[in-house]
Amino acid sequence: MPGRISDTVIQQILERVNLAELIGQQVKLKRSGKNFVGLCPFHSDGKPSFTVSSDRGFYHCYGCHEGGNAISYLMKSRGFGFREAASHLADIAGIELEFEEGDASAWKETREKKRVLFNLNRDANAWYRVNLRSAGGNEALRYLKGREISDDMISRFQIGFAPHGSGLHDSLVRSGAPMNFALELGLLSKRRDGSIGDRFRNRITFPIMTVSDDIAGFSARTLEADGIPKYLNSPDSDLFRKGELLFGMVQAREMMKKDDFTLLVEGQIDALALHQAGFTNAVAPLGTALTEHQCAVIRRFTSNVIIMFDGDGAGIKATWRSLGLLMSQGLYGKIVTLPEGADPDSLLREHGIEAVHKAVETARPFMEYALAHLVSESDGSLHGRTDAGRLGVELASQFKSSLDRDVFLEQLASELRLPLDQLKSRSRGANGRDSGDDALRLIASIPPREKRLLELVLRKPDLARHFSDESVFAFLTSDAGKELVLALLDAYEEEGRVDVQALLERLDLPELLDIYAGLVLGDYDPPPEELDAEMLQKLHSLRREGLKRDLEEVARRIRRAEADGDMDRCFDLLLEQQKIWKAIARVENARDLEF
16 A cells, blocks of 8 residues: 655645636636635535635635535545545646655556556547548548538547447557456457457547546447447446536536536537537536436536427426426526427527527526426316426425425415415425525534634634633533534644644534634634633633622522521531632732633
């Protein structure tokens, strides 16, 4: 196993990488003062709750409480391991990774394997592109020209052609490429007789890119009229998972951020046609139903989606499924209703660009479309209305926003003439609260005075030493505050230092992560001596107020003893009262309070 990466190297990486630029490749960020804000890539975010500080190399979401630095961002957003994330950023920063101890060979082998796999896909793509422009690619070019796909689009999307035969296999053999990796990627396949040949034959190839511009795999369309399947994708591998990728994302991402919406279509040709017509924010899933992971990819660039699926029965069903999924992931938008049998490509070819503009402009918002669809499906009958009501409740139960859900159900009840209370009771479930409301509720659970104490400790963790005294520790009433202080004391005792962010994530204390993020991302950065002084002042005040509460309690008990005629207990309580008065006097007269 590779040893631990040097702390010095990690610090150099984090200092050299511009976090806003890194995250801005996937998330639409807007400047807000010295920081940047945007929609969180980690949860269904209805409003910008995600803040990034390039100066401090820190990001945080006040909705789902995710936070961290450039390394943790890659680990959470792209599924990298720690070393893989550090390696990726080291390449960006131009830093050579150094390990303190251990054997780094296993890690380097994994990294090298991915590099070889990506290079194989790149080489195969280059071979496909050359074949498209050769004599053998004439039929494929005629097909693309017949679909009015221009040379510019062919080049921009790196479209190629896989001919009959085993030309790619032979080319890879000549270049000395590893055949086992080519088989793993699905560039080659084993035949029944045990021989190895090309997987894609007589097909137009569309490379499927990662957001990092690497080729994860291919989707290939047959040129044969009865070819089955019409589109053949690369098999799942270390690089390619079709439920996590979208065709056209690399080409669309900048316009998605600029226009703040994406056009979601069913197929590659539809996406290509729209890009060529100037709608350069169009993307398409890879022949499968839309997935949560693909929604998360879209959400990194925009929270608004216009669905433009085919106008046939299958397209309508796919629209309904996607509508519910998108809203469950906090994505909103509109739906284009195409004529029966039409698709975006045919609409463009038969009616021109203006027809698409009009279709987009007149698209119905998600909830309005859903209401109209349910009303039309109900056919006005009692059975039809109740069936439509059940479908509406299923849809509404997916909404992340409780306000959206309530408004939709009220309108649905009115349109279908159904009892609202019944619809609402059926829709209640786990998704009934907004994450932003949860965040506010968590922070509000910490008393304001205690929150300030914890802010001081989070800014200067060694202040936790004051709480080693049981009488001071008693000032903490929240479970989160107690858990933090105990963990800090343990960390200092065992290691002599502490990484507060890592500690909070390990302890799973989202309310304190929010407080910590507010401190790190804020403008105020007081000197350490000011924090020391304020901590002593706060503890002084709390000790004094605690003693006064004790005094009030003893006075109450004295009055009760006097009323009961118990003079012995009364005398004991008077002695206790005198001790408290002396303690208060010491606190009041103290200049340098130390606990």
